[in-house]
Amino acid sequence: MVFNSNVFLLVFLPITFALFWLARDKTQRYVLLALSGFVFYGWWDWRFCGLLLFSALFSYAAGLAIERFPAQGRRIAYFSVAVDLAILGVFKYYSFFARSLRDAIPSFPLPLLEITLPIGISFYTFHTISYVLDVYSKRVRAATNIFEYITYVNLFSQLVAGPIVRFRQIEDDLAHIDGPLKPDMLVKGVSYFTIGMIKKVIIADQIALYLNPALQDVATLSSVGAWTAAFAYSLQLYFDFSGYSDMAVGLGCLFGLQIPINFAAPYRATGIADFWRRWHISLSSWLRDYLYIGLGGNRHGEWKTYRNLMLTMVLGGLWHGANWTFLIWGAYHGLLLSLEKMLQPWVSRIPVLVRRIATYLLVVIGWVPFRADSLDAAALWLHRMFVPSASAHAVPVALTGWVAVGLLLIATVPETHEIRVPAIRRWAFASGFALFICYLFINNGKSVFLYYQF
Amino acid sequence: MDAVVSSAASIHARSIRASSRTWSLGALFLAGCFGPAILYLGLAYYVNPVRDFAVAAGHPFPAVRSDYRNEKLTLLDAYLEAAPRQPVGGLVLGSSRSMLLNAERLGRHTGLRFFNFGLASAKGEDTLAALRWSMGRKGQVPKLVLIGLDVESLRDARSIGDSLHPLRELATGEPSTLEYLEAIVPRMAAWSYARSVLLSIYFAVRPRQPVVGFAPDGTLQYRFLDGQRRAGTFALSADMPGCMALCRRKIEETDALSPAQVRYLKTTVQEAQGAGAKVVVWLTGPHPQTAAFMAVGTEYSQLLSGARAVLGEVAALGAETHDLHDTRSLDPAGEGWYDCNHFDNTNATRVEHVLTASWEQ
Numbered sequence: 001m002v003f004n005s006n007v008f009l010l011v012f013l014p015i016t017f018a019l020f021w022l023a024r025d026k027t028q029r030y031v032l033l034a035l036s037g038f039v040f041y042g043w044w045d046w047r048f049c050g051l052l053l054f055s056a057l058f059s060y061a062a063g064l065a066i067e068r069f070p071a072q073g074r075r076i077a078y079f080s081v082a083v084d085l086a087i088l089g090v091f092k093y094y095s096f097f098a099r100s101l102r103d104a105i106p107s108f109p110l111p112l113l114e115i116t117l118p119i120g121i122s123f124y125t126f127h128t129i130s131y132v133l134d135v136y137s138k139r140v141r142a143a144t145n146i147f148e149y150i151t152y153v154n155l156f157s158q159l160v161a162g163p164i165v166r167f168r169q170i171e172d173d174l175a176h177i178d179g180p181l182k183p184d185m186l187v188k189g190v191s192y193f194t195i196g197m198i199k200k201v202i203i204a205d206q207i208a209l210y211l212n213p214a215l216q217d218v219a220t221l222s223s224v225g226a227w228t229a230a231f232a233y234s235l236q237l238y239f240d241f242s243g244y245s246d247m248a249v250g251l252g253c254l255f256g257l258q259i260p261i262n263f264a265a266p267y268r269a270t271g272i273a274d275f276w277r278r279w280h281i282s283l284s285s286w287l288r289d290y291l292y293i294g295l296g297g298n299r300h301g302e303w304k305t306y307r308n309l310m311l312t313m314v315l316g317g318l319w320h321g322a323n324w325t326f327l328i329w330g331a332y333h334g335l336l337l338s339l340e341k342m343l344q345p346w347v348s349r350i351p352v353l354v355r356r357i358a359t360y361l362l363v364v365i366g367w368v369p370f371r372a373d374s375l376d377a378a379a380l381w382l383h384r385m386f387v388p389s390a391s392a393h394a395v396p397v398a399l400t401g402w403v404a405v406g407l408l409l410i411a412t413v414p415e416t417h418e419i420r421v422p423a424i425r426r427w428a429f430a431s432g433f434a435l436f437i438c439y440l441f442i443n444n445g446k447s448v449f450l451y452y453q454f
Numbered sequence: 455m456d457a458v459v460s461s462a463a464s465i466h467a468r469s470i471r472a473s474s475r476t477w478s479l480g481a482l483f484l485a486g487c488f489g490p491a492i493l494y495l496g497l498a499y500y501v502n503p504v505r506d507f508a509v510a511a512g513h514p515f516p517a518v519r520s521d522y523r524n525e526k527l528t529l530l531d532a533y534l535e536a537a538p539r540q541p542v543g544g545l546v547l548g549s550s551r552s553m554l555l556n557a558e559r560l561g562r563h564t565g566l567r568f569f570n571f572g573l574a575s576a577k578g579e580d581t582l583a584a585l586r587w588s589m590g591r592k593g594q595v596p597k598l599v600l601i602g603l604d605v606e607s608l609r610d611a612r613s614i615g616d617s618l619h620p621l622r623e624l625a626t627g628e629p630s631t632l633e634y635l636e637a638i639v640p641r642m643a644a645w646s647y648a649r650s651v652l653l654s655i656y657f658a659v660r661p662r663q664p665v666v667g668f669a670p671d672g673t674l675q676y677r678f679l680d681g682q683r684r685a686g687t688f689a690l691s692a693d694m695p696g697c698m699a700l701c702r703r704k705i706e707e708t709d710a711l712s713p714a715q716v717r718y719l720k721t722t723v724q725e726a727q728g729a730g731a732k733v734v735v736w737l738t739g740p741h742p743q744t745a746a747f748m749a750v751g752t753e754y755s756q757l758l759s760g761a762r763a764v765l766g767e768v769a770a771l772g773a774e775t776h777d778l779h780d781t782r783s784l785d786p787a788g789e790g791w792y793d794c795n796h797f798d799n800t801n802a803t804r805v806e807h808v809l810t811a812s813w814e815q
Contacts, residue, residue, distance in 0.1 A: 006640070183476045190483055213695035216747045396695045428479040432486020439491075443644035 001043035003247050004201055004442045012040065013251075016156075020255055026178045030147035033255065037154025041120070044160075048118040051087065056153040058083060059128035063135040063142035063149075077136035081129050088125045091118055096322030120160030122319055126286055127153055131167045133290055140168040148174050157251035161244055163262040163282035173257045181256065187428065189253030191421040194431045194438070196246030201441040203406065204240035207232050210399035215371070218381045225395040226384035232399055233371050234364045235406035238267065241280070246416045265415045267363070270355040271347065272336040275363055287316045305341065310334035320370070325378055329370040336362060491643070494651075498642050503654035506638060515654040516661070522553075522574045527587070529672050533569055534592060536670070542594040544568035545731075547584055547722065548602025549576040550674070550795075551738040554802045555600065555809075557671035563810040566598055570672035577607050578718030585722050589729060599726040600809050603719065603765060604738045604779075605757045606704060610712035679792050690791055697794035698747045701740060705752045711760040716767075723768050734809050735768045737761060739779030744794040776808055784808075 001008050016036045023029045042049045062080035066073040098110035131152075134140040143149040149167075152174060158165055211232045214225065221229060245262035252259035262281050269275035276284045292312040298305040310331065317330015340347060347355070365382070372378035421427065499507060501515045505524075534542070543566030546555050553572035560568040571584045581601060588594045641647060665678040682688035726733050739745055748754040762777060769775040781801060782788065790801035797805070 180473060181476050183479055186476050186479055209699045210695050213698045213747055216698075216743075216750070396692070398696065425479065425482050428482040429486035432483040432488075433490055434486075436487050436490050436494075439487075440643060440645040440648050443640050 001040050003244070003251075004197065004438075006442075007043070008040075009439070009442075012036070017254060021181055024178070026145075027147060029177050030145065030151045030174075033156075034147055034150040034154050037151070037156045037159055040156035041154070041159055044119050045116070051091075051118055051121075052124060052154065053150075055084065055087065055124060055128050056150050057146075059132050059153075060143065060146060060149045062132050064144070066132070066135050067142040073136050077132050080132045084125050084129050084132075088121060091115055091121055093318075093322045123162050123164060124153055124159060126164045126283075127167075130164070130286060130290060134166060134168055140166075140171060143167070148177075151177075155252070155257070157248045157255075157257075158259060161241075161248075162280075163245055163248060163259060164286050165259055165282065166286075169260055170252075170257050177256055179256060185253045185256060187421055187431075189250045190428065190431045191419075192246045192250030192253065192416060194250070194434045195416050195419070196243040196248075196250060197438040198434060199239040199243030199246065201438050203402075203409070204236050204243060205441065207236040207239070207399070207402045207406065210396045210402065211236060214395055214399060218372075218377060218384060221381075221384050221395070222390050223384060223386075223388045226381055228395045228400055228403055230364050230368055230381070230385060231403045231407070234267070234360075234367050235403065235410070237367065237371075238263075238410070239406070242416070249416075261415075261417045263415060264417070265410070267360050267410045268356060269359050269363075270352055271359055272333065272340050272362065275359055276333075276337070283316070283319070287312050287319075291315060302342075306338040309337045309341070313337065324375050325369045325372055328375065328378070329366055332366050332369070336366075494648070495639075495642060498647065498651050501651045501654045503647070503650035506642075514658070516657045518650045518653045518657065525668060526571060526573060526584075526672060529668055529670065530569060530571065530588070530592065533670055533672070534594070537567070540567050542567055542569045542588065542592075543596055544598045544600070545585070545588060545594075545596040546570040546572050546600050546602075546672070547576075547581045548572045548600075548738065549604060549607050550574045551604065551797065552576075552600070552602030553672075553674035554797060554799070555602075555806055556673050556799070556802060557669070558673070559803065560600075560806055560810060561671075563806065564598060564813045566596075568671060569594075570674070572602065572672070572674070575606070577609070578712075578715035578722070581607070582718045582722040582725070585726060589725070595729050596726070596731045598810075598813060599731045599733045601719070601722065601733065601735045601773075602738045603735055603761065603768075605711075605754065605761045608711040608715045608719070608757075608761055608764065609704075609708045610715065676792050676796075676798070690789070690793070694741075694743065694794050698744045701744050701795055702748045702752065705748050705754050705757070708757060709753045711757060711764070716764050719764065720768060720771065723771050723773050727772060732813070733768075733773040734776070735765060735773045736776040736805070736809055737765050737779045739781060740795045741791050741793075741797075742780060742782055742788055745779070774812060778805060778808065 001012060003009075016032070020029055020032055023032055038049050038052070041052055059080055062076055065076045069076065095113060095115055098112050102109045102112070131140070131149075135142045143152070152165075152167055152170065153159075155165075211229060214221065214229050215233075218226065218229070242263040249259045249261060260282065264278040264281065266275055266279035269278050292308055295308040295311060296304055297308060311334075313334030314327060314330040317326040317328070317333070320326045320329075350358075365385075368381050368385070369375070369378040372381055502513055503515065503518045505513070505517050544557070544560055544564055546552050546557065546560070546568065549572060551572075553570060553574065555570060555572070557568035557570045560566075569588075571588060573580050573584060576584075585599070588596070663678070665676075667675050667677050669675060679688060723733050723735065740748070745754070745758075749758075758779065762779075765775045765777060778784070781790075781797065784790075784804040785797070785801050790798050790804075792798050
């Protein structure tokens with residue numbers, strides 16, 4: 001099920017919302033949210049609900065065991081994380097690994113299996129890993145109410161494409177889930193959801209309408225066309241994913257849960273490190289806290305810091321998908337972060353506006369391998385961008401127009417969390433009207449969120 | 455004690471105020487959603503931009519798309535009346551790609567009086583309905599029937615506006631009211647439909663020349679694009695990406711061919727043969743670039759294989775068949791096209807030659 005579908009908007013959400021606020025006690029609300037998560041997830045493929053439940057129950061038990069047997073806490077935590085990573089490894093990376101090994105050493109072939117990638121596995125696995133590690137490091141208490149914990153893992157708003165919420169971030173809200181619906185939360189929820197929907201169906205999907213055909217054959221693009229396509233993709237990805245994240249935050253509010261924001265005007269960043277503090281914040285902070293710092297962070301000298309940055313970003317790239325293109329994209333960002341750190345005194349003397357533009361351009365170049373279907377396609381696209389060439393196939397004027405509109409929006413319009421939403425009647429009516437307009441666009445064609453594939 | 459009671463009462467009052475405020479905001483939000491939705495649906499019904507609704511009182515706003523089906527019936531009547539002693543000996547059936555086949559040229563090749571009864575977005579059932587209309591209602595017994603078959607015509611996915619709904623008498627299956635509403639409401643609640651409503655209102659204020667039209671024999675004419683060609687301003691590539699995306703959307707919603715539409719097609723072939731006609735079925739296709747674009751990430755390749763299998767099945771019924779999905783053998787440069795989905799007169803002439811090559815006058 002996707003947020004921009006008839007079944008979600010006209011059936012699932014109204015029923016879940018009504019039942020949730022009709023329920024009076026905590027357990028009823030936990031059970032309802034947990035079940036709704038299974039329905040939401042099972043709509044795509046019910047067979048993988050078992051895997052989701054196993055992941056939740058296993059980490060729940062691990063959390064309790066860590067508190068019960070503190071002397072064995074480290075061993076239990078590592079075992080639980082290993083199980084989570086094994087699940088992720090089998091479903092997401094096995095085929096990639098087997099294929100790469102077969103290419104590298106044909107005499108040592110692993111069987112190639114057709115394994116369906118369970119949607120959202122990268123997200124809920126990271127939820128459970130962060131929970132177990134937080135319990136182990138005593139940053140959070142182990143959940144004792146199993147329904148509360150399954151609600152956290154199964155929460156439909158963030159189940160399949162994030163944000164990656166830590167248990168401690170919504171622990172208080174979950175504990176007080178039996179409270180009444182507050183006007184400010186309702187208004188915030190509706191506003192975030194509507195703004196997210198506008199970003200997705202009116203901006204990202206319209207860009208996709210013209211961009212996808214243009215990228216069908218990058219060999220036919222001129223240099224200007226290749227750059228236009230790269231800018232267009234940067235905008236499509238931002239409006240698509242930040243739109244999804246806004247909707248997730250909004251849906252959380254509708255159920256009394258404050259889900260942390262995931263974007264903070266990333267294309268206005270003044271450096272690559274700054275970009276990662278603003279883009280997919282829940283993932284970058286997860287990688288920082290559980291991987292980069294775990295590897296030693298910047299505590300063991302300059303070169304080990306660079307090594308840790310590279311490792312973190314390469315693994316972060318691979319998290320997006322089992323493909324060399326993601327690995328290259330991660331390595332590219334690791335290299336940029338290391339260079340930025342290395343040249344920090346010099347970089348900081350560059351005017352802010354120049355840094356901002358340069359950062360955006362570097363990020364746009366990085367999106368090329370991220371979007372391309374293969375390394376060859378990425379190389380061809382980059383070649384078209386950097387080696388001047390003309391082409392008979394002009395990029396549609398509409399795509400250029402959308403790029404201009406998108407750039408104007410990211411340069412001038414505040415990020416969703418910066419918009420002060422007044423709890424007034426006019427605003428409620430306007431939000432409803434905006435959602436109706438979005439609905440017209442939703443019915444225009446089927447589209448899914450780009451981050452569902454990760 | 456009084457202070458405690460007063461404080462509790464004040465908290466209670468605040469809570470009630472907050473609650474009633476929450477619900478009034480929620481109600482306003484819903485009013486913002488559904489109020490304009492109801493108004494819009496009413497307006498769309500009244501404007502009726504693509505003639506989804508048969509309104510006895512007529513249509514105050516112009517249609518933004520030609521009402522091909524009604525128009526074809528009127529044309530056939532006029533065509534028969536113009537030469538009552540010359541029956542229609544050749545019939546073109548199929549979807550919009552068949553509509554481009556020139557009935558006059560076909561007549562010259564075959565010596566038969568041709569009528570083009572191709573219908574936009576025709577499915578198998580539309581083709582059967584058109585044949586039955588010509589033979590049953592109008593008493594015409596064609597000697598040669600050319601049927602255009604394509605992947606799109608064998609899908610179940612259809613919208614009411616693309617069907618024979620405005621000609622309920624032609625439709626082989628009358629939808630129930632519920633089925634009708636299920637199909638029409640989501641279609642109306644889409645931006646493309648809203649744009650049609652706005653365009654219809656705009657055209658009521660500022661009338662325009664028709665973009666397409668028909669020759670008296672039913673052949674489709676792209677008047678606007680032909681005008682552009684004459685003026686040298688036509689550019690096929692300009693519209694390709696948007697056009698390809700729209701074609702792909704149709705396929706994205708389809709994962710299998712419809713057995714019912716295949717059955718309708720076979721019945722068409724058998725009924726024409728039963729009346730003594732020679733039947734030629736040809737597999738049509740979009741611009742090669744469009745076909746390649748649709749094949750990635752959709753079921754198009756499998757659907758196309760299915761359509762080719764259907765072509766084999768109608769060949770087994772005795773029909774002559776031609777696989778012209780890939781037009782590169784006829785048009786290597788890929789330039790004989792009006793848009794990403796419809797070839798122009800140059801390619802139509804080439805197709806007509808292939809389809810009538812074996813006909814002996």
